[in-house]
Amino acid sequence: MLEKALKGSKTYWIWLLALAVVIAIGFLFYLRQLDFGLGITGMSRDVSWGFYIAQFTFLVGVAASAVMLVLPYYLHDYKTFGKITVIGEFLAVSSVLMCMLFIIVDLGQPMRLLNVIFYPTPNSMLFWDMIVLNGYLFLNIVIGWNVLDAERNGTAPEKWIKPLIYLSIPWAVSIHTVTAFLYCGLPGRGFWLTAVLAPRFLASAFAAGPAFLILLTFIIRKFTKFDAGKQAVQTLAKIVCYAVIANLFFFLCEVFVAIYSQIPEHMAHLQYLFFGMHGHDALVPWMWSSMALMVVAVILLIIPSARRNETTLIFACIFVFIGTWIDKGLGMISGGFVPNPLHEVNEYIPSIQEIIITLGVYATGLLVLTILYKVVTGIKEELAG
C-alpha cells in the first residue's frame, strides 16, 4: 500500500520537501543541544520541564482522540464514521510518534533511554507511560493498516483485529490518564495535585483532537477526491462542542476549589497564570486568550446555524485547537512550576533553539501524517474510481 505515497502531485512533493527542510533544521539544533546540554533551552532548576514536555502532554490528547471515531463506529455501529476511523487512527500514530520524540529530546542523557527497560520500575508513572504509549502506537498502526488493506481488497478485516480494536478504546483513555498521573501524583505541586486533572486532560483531548480532525478532513477534501461527508463532520463538531464545554467546566471547578478555599499553594499558580506574580506575567495574555478562544468556540459550535456553516465551523475548530494548545502546551506545565516549592517566582520563557527543535518534531509528525494520509486517500480514490 505504501506505493501510494510515492506518486503525488507537485504540491505534495513541495510540501514534503518543506517539511524535510524544517526537520533538518530542527535536527541540526538538536545536535547542538546534544553537544551543549539542555542548557540551550529556557528551562532552569525551578522550571525543570518546559516546552517539550508541554507539547508531549498536548499531543497525547490529540492521539487519544482517535477513540472518538472508533468508539461510535465499533461499539454503536455509527456507520457515518466508518469511512474515517482510519483517519483518526493514523492521526493517533503520528501524534504518539511526536510524543515519543518530545520525550527523547527532553532527556538529559537520551542514549540511556533503554535504562527504563533495563531497570523496570513499576512505581514510576513514567514506566507506565512508556508502556501505554508504545502499546497505543502499535495498536493503531496494526488496526489502521489492516482495516485499510481489507477495505482495498474488498474483504472483511482479519478476525483477530476485532479484539485489538476493542482493546484500543480503553487504551486511548489510559494514555491520557497515565499522562495526567505523571503530574497529579506529585505531593508538592499544588497546581497539578487534583483528581480532576485526568478527566480535564481527556476533555481537552476530545476537544482538540476532533477539532483538528475536522480541519484535516477539509484539507483532505481540498487536495484529494476523498470527502469525509457532511454528517461525519457535523457529528465531530458536536463532540468538539461538548468536550470544550466539559473542559471549561472542569477548569472552573478547579478555579472554584482554589479560590474559594483560599489555600495559597493551590491559588498561587492560577494567580501567576492569569494575573501574574511579582511582576512576572509573560503568560497572562496567553491564558486569557485561551479562555476567550474556547468560550467563543463554544458559542459558535452550539448555535446550529453557525455549526453548519463551514466557514464558522473552521474558525471554531481553529479557536478550539489554539485555545486548548495554549491551555496545555503553554500554561499547564510551566504554570505548575511557578511559583517553585520555596514559593519563589522564576519564570520560564522558551528559547529560540527550543522552539526550533519543537518545530522539527512537529514537522516529523506532519511528514508521517502526510504519508499515511496519502496512502489512505490514494486507496479511497482507487476504490471510488
Next chain:
Amino acid sequence: MENSRRRFLKTAGVSILGVGAGSMLIGLAPGSTKAAGPGTKAGPSYTHGPEAMKGGRWGMVIDTRKLKDSTCRKMEKACHSIHNVPDHIGKFDKKNHEIKWIWATEFKHAFPGQEVEFLSEKLEHAPVPVLCNHCDNPPCVRACPTKATFKRESDGIVLMDFHRCIGCRFCMAACPYGARSFNFRDPRPAIENENPDFPTRMKGVVEKCNFCAERLAVGKMPACVEVSGGALIFGDLNDPESDVRKLLADEYAIRRKPNLGTFPSVFYIV
C-alpha cells in the same frame, strides 16, 4: 534578549486575541570499599571499613538560632567545593543553570505556608539553610523510572547513581523541597578547584546533597556539620542515645512540609 522575547510572547498572545485566529553509590569512598570477590553467590556486596560511621537512619537537626549569614556561607562553600558543585552563576552568569546542594534562604521560603506574622525584621531575614531532606518516604525515589535515585537501606540516605540517570527530571518535579539540580551543561568548566577525591558529573544528569555519604564512610561528619560551629547536629535517628535524638527530645523542632507525608530527616529548631 530575554526581555524582547518576553515582550514578543506577550504581544503574540495579545494579537491572537485581537486577530481572533491567531554506580556512583558514593556511599562507599574508594578507601572503604571492598567489592566482594568472585564466587560470591549473592553478587557484589560491600562491607564498611572499620572507620565508617554506622547509622540506621541518618538525620540532622539545624539550630537556626545559632546560625549567622557567615556560617551559612561557610557551609555552602565547604559543601560545594568538596563535591565539585559547579558555579555557573559566577562563571557564566547563567542563573538558569544553577546547581546547589545546600543554600541559605529565609524562613518564609523554607517553610511556605507557615509564615509567621508580626516577626521582627531581624528574624524575618534570618538565614535558614535548606538541603535535601533525605525523606523517609521520598517522592523522588517513587518517581524515578530507572531507580537511579534510591534510598539506601542501610542508613536511609537518598542517593543518586549518576551513571544510570537518564535526565528525565521527574525527580525534580516530584521533590516538594526544590532540593534537586540538573546539569544543564557540562559542569567541569565551572568548577574552580576540582576535588580529585569526589567525582565530577556530566551534563544531563540530576544531582543533590548526599548527606556526605562519602565522608561518613571514612568516619567523618558531613562537611556542612563540621563547619557549622555546632549549629548543625548530625546523627542516627534510630538510636535514642544519639545527639540528634537527645536534642529532639528536649527541643521543639519542626520539619519542612510535614503535611506531605514525606517524613524528612532534617529537623529545624527555630
